[in-house]
Amino acid sequence: MELFLQQLINGIVQGSIYALIALGYTMVYGVLRLINFAHGDVFMVGAFVGFYTAAAFKISEPSLGALFLVMTSAMCAAAILGILIERFAYRPVRKFSRLTSLITAIGVSLLLEYLAQFFFGATPKSFPTVLEIKNINITSNVTISNDSVLIIVVSILLMLVLNIIVFKTKLGKAMRAVSFNLDVAKLMGINTDFVISFTFALGSALAAAAGILYSVHFTKIDPLMGLLTGLKAFVAAVLGGIGNITGAVLGGLLLGIAEIMVSAYISSSYKDVFAFMILILVLIVKPAGLLGSAAQEKV
């Protein structure tokens, strides 16, 4: 029982990171019907911006202020990167078929990975300690480290902020309108290009935040870290029903918990196999994901 509880906590920590990245995938898919393959690499760029910010400000003492500085700079940089990617790669191909956009997205993803390898070097770097790791005992055998608490708290905070933006502000309303029908939203006088740019900025900022949290927790960063993590976050988004914000959070948590449970009780080398197997099974049974609504094809 205690093992289970411990693994559940680990699963939620892992799941929160997936959920933060999955939100970006799902929002972009919502407004553009595009799988933004480059999103996992924005997550990686966020982690590296954090690394270089810490180096530039010569952060040596772990403090909350340092963490805040690293995280905000990473989020701002990633937001700008997201806007640039959308403006220069996705907007010109928007008028072509969706397949063209998908391949462009794969191209952007590869470009970011190889640019990162060229400029940052392919060897893993160890992330500076911006947070002093302490373990907090819940019961005698169940512990939670303070970085895990941080991950969960920051994720919940960011999700609340996102919720307010999407459901309580005028811009959020415009976002929902664009995701409902882009052409009609345009007819209603919504500046759709601005809304799409904003969606990319928001999603990328969340990915960068996830990147920093991930780096604080796992301490190693490398240019290819976004590949598998991004892929699995995408699996999480599809699992919950892509285009659905609640679904992304649910999918992320489910995937994180399932993965940790598989590695704890079955075998850690099979956890990725399980992640993809869950995806395939869910899609075969419910093609639109857990919370997604199936779109009827018009003839």
Next chain:
Amino acid sequence: MATLLRIFGWLGASILIVTILESILKTLKNYQIMGSDIITDYGLNIICLMGISISLAVSLQLINGYTGQFSLGHAGFMAIGGYVSAFTTKSLLAGSGDERGFISTLIIYVIALSIGAFASAMAGLLVGIPSLRLKGDYLAIVTLGFGEIIRLVIENIETVGGPRGYIGIPKFPNWQWLSTSAFSGTFSSMSWIFLFAILTVIVVHNIVKSSFGRSLIAIRENEIAAEAMGIDTAFYKVSAFTISAALAGFAGGLYAHLYGQLVPTTFNFVRSVEIIIMIVFGGMGSITGAILGAIVLTGLPEWLRLMAGLRADWMPQWMIKTFTYLPELRMIIYSSLLIITMLVRPQGILGQYEFSLSRLLKKNKTTKTNSEEKKA
């Protein structure tokens, strides 16, 4: 009987062509022009890789280009074919230190490669089934998932080396059918690879030109309309996946026996993307485009590597300096090329254009008759 004769005629002609080409290239290796090698072992290796890429790209064209389904797991099929056929040859040839005859070795290789292709086809069948319920992006993701599952499962099988890789796979034997001091006739890996590349092109071309192929194209153009016209879309989609997977599995087997070793990470998601880039670059829905894409994109990184070592007296310092960075920049150039192709020419270099010898000949004939008429 006539068809059988025609098939054997084609096969014989193909074997003759590939083995003569291989012999010429291998012979050229012994000669030099102005003190530099015409072709090196490394160059021959790249040509072999191009042949395998052609098979992979043309077979993927059947799913992505003609049936309009987006598969992101082609490397998975290649991996299954490679591992299964490698395991078969290794078991069949195990313990035989003595030289086997030409025919028996030939049969063993053909059997092993066929078993690999069959195993891969079964995987294709399995992947094809979700395609009945899923469309577009969702299907792409499921095929991606399948591809990754295949790779991850292979990494966990200890018999084939697990994550360290499968080593000691027998390589294609080097058969010498003519040996003189000036010219040596050989039939080995390059002939195998190009024989199969020709076979793949013929198979895919004939499928596309048949009524079966027209059904596939109908599904690509509009699935609902195709179904309304009485096309059994489920059957055709699954068949396309199965055939394509079988061809990719065979290519995987050739890859395994070319290098004599397999590492699971070479069959990851990036590999599948590379094959997709080839057909997207060359032109979706064109066999000629797939061949062009395979040759250019397999050759390009090597060409950039070659450029890096280029030195000449007229070159300014900055040029030499930039060139030395080329090998590191090659993947950046590669991915930029993909994005630029999509921005400038989303249908690929050739679009749906096909090269046709008979059309070329016919065109010449009509222009000739036209000019003759004018004379009269």
